[in-house]
Amino acid sequence: MLSETLAAGLEQYKIGAKIRTLRLKKKLGLAQLGEHTGLSPAMLSKIERGQLFPTLPTLLRIALVFGVGLEHFFVEGSDRPTIAVVRKEDRLRLPDRPGDAPSYFFESLDFPVTNRRLQAYYAEFPAGSQASESHQHDGAELVYVLRGRLAISIAGDEIVLEEGDAMYFDSGAAHSYRQEGPSACSAMVVTAPE
Known part of the structure; x- marks a missing residue:
């Protein structure tokens, strides 16, 4: 289980939304992406909705399908401000x-x-x-x-x-x-x- 600080830190990258954008651009359904990555459509859906954060190997499998590097998911867009909350307990x-x-x-x-x-x-x-x-x-x-x-x-x-x-x-x-x-x-x- 991730702490609130780690979850908030990962949420700022909007990894799920970036995967969804790539998938829709390629006109792939979740089942089709699952066939290419070996991941279940249910897992991919949770990742896209931000309910689950992918591990790096999982993210790399997805990146390879779309021909992007891992950095694609961690580079912040210039239109988004940088925000980080650090909880005292973390x-x-x-x-x-x-x-x-x-x-x-x-x-x-x-x-x-x-x-x-x-x-x-x-x-x-x-x-x-x-x-x-x-x-x-x-x-x-x-x-x-x-x-x-x-x-x-x-x-x-x-x-x-x-x-x-x-x-x-x-x-x-x-x-x-x-x-x-x-x-x-x-x-x-x-x-x-x-």
């Missing part, structure tokens, strides 16, 4: 580094989107955690503190952000994060590559 929580006492934990807020123009994360900095390792990457970064206090060191300068504060900076400069004060901190971090 996010994966990861430490900033493996091993003992991570500086922070993060969760991707946009992982199902391909070809992202930005990347957004929810980050939690436990009380008493050590500063993260200094790092840098191309582009820009925006940090918005949701709770607590967060110290950000950029190229040797340290700026302390309070709850509700935001900061934009060139992420090509070496930077690190550190929870500040007696309580845990949480923030939203958005990075945008150049």
